[in-house]
Structure formats: C-alpha cells, structure tokens
Amino acid sequence: MSTIRTAISAGALALLPLVATVTAVLPATPAHASASLREHAAARGKFIGAALATSPLANEASYRNIASTEFSQITAENAMKWDATEPSQNQFSWSGADAIVDFATQNNQQVHGHTLVWHSQTPNWVQNLGADAMRSAMQNHIAKVVGRYASNPAVVSWDVVNEVFDDNGNMRNSFWYQKLGDSYIADAFRAARAADPDARLCINDYNVEGVNAKSTAMYNLVRSLRAQNVPVDCVGLQGHLAIQYGFPGQVQQNLQRFADLGVEVRFTEIDIRMQMPRDASKDAQQATYYSNVINACLAVTRCSGVTIWGFTDKYSWVPDTFSGQGAALIYDESYNPKPAYTAVHDALAAGGGTPDTEAPSKPGKPSVSDITATGAKLSWTASTDNRAVTGYDIYRGSTKLGSSTTASLTLTGLSPETAYTVHVVARDAAGNTSTASESTSFTTLAGQPGGPCTATYRTVNFWQGGFQGEVTVRCTTAVTSWKTTLTYPSGVNVTQSWSSTLSATPPTFTFTNAAWNGTIPANGSATFGFIASWNGTGVPPTPTLS
Numbered sequence: 315m316s317t318i319r320t321a322i323s324a325g326a327l328a329l330l331p332l333v334a335t336v337t338a339v340l341p342a343t344p345a346h347a348s349a350s351l352r353e354h355a356a357a358r359g360k361f362i363g364a365a366l367a368t369s370p371l372a373n374e375a376s377y378r379n380i381a382s383t384e385f386s387q388i389t390a391e392n393a394m395k396w397d398a399t400e401p402s403q404n405q406f407s408w409s410g411a412d413a414i415v416d417f418a419t420q421n422n423q424q425v426h427g428h429t430l431v432w433h434s435q436t437p438n439w440v441q442n443l444g445a446d447a448m449r450s451a452m453q454n455h456i457a458k459v460v461g462r463y464a465s466n467p468a469v470v471s472w473d474v475v476n477e478v479f480d481d482n483g484n485m486r487n488s489f490w491y492q493k494l495g496d497s498y499i500a501d502a503f504r505a506a507r508a509a510d511p512d513a514r515l516c517i518n519d520y521n522v523e524g525v526n527a528k529s530t531a532m533y534n535l536v537r538s539l540r541a542q543n544v545p546v547d548c549v550g551l552q553g554h555l556a557i558q559y560g561f562p563g564q565v566q567q568n569l570q571r572f573a574d575l576g577v578e579v580r581f582t583e584i585d586i587r588m589q590m591p592r593d594a595s596k597d598a599q600q601a602t603y604y605s606n607v608i609n610a611c612l613a614v615t616r617c618s619g620v621t622i623w624g625f626t627d628k629y630s631w632v633p634d635t636f637s638g639q640g641a642a643l644i645y646d647e648s649y650n651p652k653p654a655y656t657a658v659h660d661a662l663a664a665g666g667g668t669p670d671t672e673a674p675s676k677p678g679k680p681s682v683s684d685i686t687a688t689g690a691k692l693s694w695t696a697s698t699d700n701r702a703v704t705g706y707d708i709y710r711g712s713t714k715l716g717s718s719t720t721a722s723l724t725l726t727g728l729s730p731e732t733a734y735t736v737h738v739v740a741r742d743a744a745g746n747t748s749t750a751s752e753s754t755s756f757t758t759l760a761g762q763p764g765g766p767c768t769a770t771y772r773t774v775n776f777w778q779g780g781f782q783g784e785v786t787v788r789c790t791t792a793v794t795s796w797k798t799t800l801t802y803p804s805g806v807n808v809t810q811s812w813s814s815t816l817s818a819t820p821p822t823f824t825f826t827n828a829a830w831n832g833t834i835p836a837n838g839s840a841t842f843g844f845i846a847s848w849n850g851t852g853v854p855p856t857p858t859l860s
C-alpha cells in the first residue's frame with residue numbers, strides 16, 4: 315500500500331447550489347472616490363463636527379449616513395439644552411440627549427455638550443426663581459446633566475456658558491446676570507468641573523470670530539477667569555456668517571491670541587448664509603468662506619476642530635430667522651454635496667499652508683492567493699507618503715477592479731477561467747496618485763459563471779486496486795445545500811463516501827451534502843471523502859468535476 319498523498323488538481327468546477335438565493339455574485343469592494351471629511355480631519359489631528367437634530371436622526375437614513383460617515387464629533391442642536399433636559403424643576407428628560415450620545419457611540423464619534431447655562435431655551439420656572447434658588451438650580455442642573463455622561467467616553471466637552479455678552483461686548487443683561495451678577499459664570503464652570511473632572515469646559519459666543527470689541531471682551535474675561543483658577547479650558551467661536559457681510563477680519567490672529575492664553579479654541583456653529591436664491595457665484599463665495607474657516611483652524615495648533623451647525627440645507631435654523639436667506643450649509647436639501655463641501659474637504663485634505671503635491675511611493679508588486687472561480691486575494695507592500703496614504707486602487711488595464719484602505723484586497727465578481735493582469739496605485743488625501751506597481755497575472759479557476767461555490771479534488775492515498783479521494787467545497791456566499799459530480803474513466807467505481815450522500819452511476823458519481831453539512835457560510839467550506847476501487851496501476855486518474 316502506498317501512503318503517498320498527492321494533491322492532484324486545483325482544477326475546480328462549480329457546484330450546483332440547490333437554492334436560488336446562492337446564485338448572486340457579490341459585488342467588488344465599493345470604490346472609495348475620496349476620503350471623508352472625518353478621515354481628512356483626523357489626519358490633521360482635528361475634529362470635524364456637525365450639529366444634529368433628533369427628528370431626522372431618527373427618521374432619515376440619508377441623514378444618518380452622512381452624519382456618521384463624514385463627521386467625527388457631534389453636537390445636539392437642541393436636545394441637550396435646558397428646556398429639553400429639565401423642563402420642570404428636577405424632572406429630567408433624557409430621550410433626545412441619549413439619542414445623540416448613543417448615535418455617537420455607535421459611530422465612534424465624540425459629543426460636545428451644548429449647552430448648560432444660556433439665557434435662551436431655558437424654562438420660565440428657572441427665570442422666575444430668586445437669586446439663591448436660581449444659583450442652586452443652576453448647580454443642580456449642571457451636576458445632573460454633566461454627571462449623567464461623566465463616565466461616558468463619547469462625551470468629551472461642554473459649552474458651560476453660552477452668549478454671556480451682548481453685541482457690544484458688555485455683559486448681557488440676561489435673567490442670570492440680573493439675579494446673580496457675573497458670578498454665575500465662575501460658579502457654572504466650577505460646578506461642571508466637579509461633575510466631570512475630565513471634560514473640557516468651554517465658553518461659547520457669536521460675533522467673536524475676528525478681532526473686535528466683543529471678542530476682546532471675551533478674551534479679557536477668559537484671561538481673568540483663568541487667573542482666578544476658574545476651570546475654563548476652551549473657547550468656542552460660533553461662526554454664524556453671511557457672505558453679504560464679508561469675512562471677519564483677523565480670524566487666525568484671534569484664534570491665536572486665545573490659544574496663547576493656554577486654552578483650546580474651536581469653531582462651534584459654522585454656517586454661512588446667503589440671500590436666496592442660490593447661484594454659482596454665491597456658492598463659490600460661500601465655499602471660499604468655508605475654506606477660510608478651516609484654514610484658520612489648521613493654522614493654529616490649539617484649534618481642536620470645526621463644527622458646522624447642521625450639514626444639510628433641509629434642516630437649518632437660518633431661513634426661519636433671517637427672512638429671505640438660507641442655503642448656509644454644505645449639503646443641499648436633497649443631500650447633494652455643494653461647493654462648500656468640496657471646499658471643506660479640500661482644505662482639510664491640503665492640511666493648510668502649502669498644498670500637498672507629493673505623491674505616495676510606488677506600491678509593491680501584488681502577490682496573489684486564494685484564487686477561486688470568481689475571486690482572488692491580492693497583497694502588496696504598502697506605499698509611504700509625506701502626509702498619509704489614504705487608499706489604493708486596483709486596476710486591470712484602465713478598469714478599476716476595486717479599492718482598499720489597506721495593503722490587501724480580495725477581489726470578487728471575477729469571471730471564471732479568465733486571465734487577469736492587475737496593478738495597484740496608491741493615493742493620498744490630496745488626491746496625488748503614485749506610479750503604478752509592477753503587474754501581477756493570474757487566471758481564475760473554472761466554474762459556472764454566477765455560481766458561488768467551487769470544488770477542489772485531491773487523492774489522499776492509493777494502493778493496489780483502489781484509492782481514497784477528498785473534495786472540498788468552498789462558497790463565496792452562503793448556501794444551504796450543495797452537490798457535485800465526479801466523472802472518471804472506466805475502471806473506477808466509488809464504493810463508499812462520508813460527509814456526503816453518494817449516488818453512483820459509473821462512471822459518474824454524484825455527491826450531495828449530508829443532513830448536517832448542507833449549510834456553508836459565506837467564505838466557508840465543507841469537505842467530504844470517498845473510497846474507490848480501480849483496476850489500473852500507479853497514480854489514479856483525476857476526475858472531471860461538474
């Protein structure tokens with residue numbers, strides 16, 4: 315008896331799946347036309363955020379898709395404000411705030427909490443309190459709201475006080491100020507620090523983007539609070555701009571002077587409105603303003619990122635507030651990206667300062683493995699780049715077969731028994747592409763076009779008068795049953811099988827799955843074996859599989 319184990323054939327034939335659902339061929343890996351805003355921002359060490367409204371978040375898939383894929387930080391547009399979280403004294407309502415935090419957690423995003431102490435969207439019961447009761451209510455509100463999320467790693471920062479100045483840079487004569495003077499500001503920060511020692515605590519306002527009287531008043535307040543050890547970590551510049559009023563002056567210098575106080579700075583509520591209707595020239599000017607904002611943040615190390623106040627013109631506070639104005643965001647009402655989107659994207663991709671014109675290095679020649687009738691795995695040595703390689707595209711001639719963000723890709727949807735010569739091109743965030751890698755050629759296995767399964771035969775061992783064979787069935791999509799047929803030259807008779815049910819009509823032998831191994835998951839396999847008698851000598855014949 316010979317004990318030689320001979321791997322006879324990689325020649326494989328598709329099996330006939332017995333259920334209709336297994337006939338679909340998986341599409342190739344979706345092409346990555348370009349990296350997302352959040353990927354580019356991450357490459358710069360910044361966040362890119364959006365304010366989200368809870369209703370479309372619950373009801374619209376397009377809204378959720380963009381919100382999750384494009385942004386790395388989210389702010390509740392309204393759901394964390396006082397009227398939403400504590401509409402009656404000590405009666406807290408968390409549904410909206412929790413929905414925002416849960417969404418961020420699911421999508422690996424950070425949450426910036428907005429806002430704890432504000433003169434607007436604060437219930438009458440707060441406004442009607444006396445001074446001592448109002449201070450206690452404020453401290454309790456902060457303790458409960460910040461405390462609820464203190465141990466949640468998604469929630470990283472809070473607007474502790476919002477809009478404490480009037481338009482001239484004087485203290486706003488709000489009900490807070492009237493009852494408590496400006497002491498409520500320091501008290502609010504201290505209460506927030508006590509509730510979450512790790513959260514970054516911000517003061518936030520509008521019309522403070524450039525250097526002006528109001529931003530200078532804010533600068534002086536932040537400097538004074540920090541000198542008194544009040545825990546102000548961060549300054550938020552809202553950025554509700556309008557193209558008809560011009561871009562604010564000295565924005566980068568303004569960011570830098572706050573940064574030089576030792577605080578983090580950020581744009582918290584960017585939107586850039588226009589007189590309606592939109593046209594190409596207004597869109598272009600708006601796009602330039604968006605780039606200016608991103609570039610100012612990129613130029614200042616302590617600027618942590620930029621949040622846009624919404625993202626689609628379908629949902630924006632602007633038209634309800636400024637009659638005849640709108641279109642302030644980076645996607646239109648139908649979720650199409652506008653020139654403003656491209657501006658934000660390209661500014662983040664370029665990284666500020668000089669545009670990136672350096673291409674990634676040439677990727678290594680791809681090696682091929684796991685060839686099937688409809689697929690093959692390619693792996694190559696990664697490229698390097700002066701900033702970052704953001705992806706690879708795999709081509710057959712000029713046809714893109716797929717894309718990958720790593721140095722390997724399993725191609726799917728290929729044609730059986732077909733020769734492929736492929737190469738890889740690397741790209742970076744600015745869209746620079748490498749020279750093509752050396753090409754690799756391979757031929758897919760035989761198979762029934764469209765079938766998800768292939769079979770591979772080998773002779774396990776043979777002896778005088780017989781041999782043992784084995785067949786492995788591999789499927790790229792899940793099946794619940796399978797069968798394959800082996801046809802031998804005359805003189806072979808399969809006499810028994812295991813892990814399958816044999817139907818022998820020599821010279822054809824059909825094997826169907828056993829009751830327990832009919833189900834093969836996507837990219838899984840099943841193996842069966844058999845014993846055959848044979849009247850020849852030497853290496854047994856190879857069957858034809860079908």
Ligand code: G3I
Pocket residue numbers: 391392434435476552583631
């Ligand atoms: O929830 C009620 C709803 O029940 C009611 O049917 C509807 C009728 O008008 O009103 C709804 O409340 C609205 C709320 O947004 C939620 O949509 C309020 O009327 C409306 O005034 C409120 O506007 C918000 C505004 O703050 C309030 O001051 C905007 O959505 C929000 O974008 C805006 O955000 C502020 C920031 O918090 C601070 N900086 C300025 C920024 C823009 O004003």
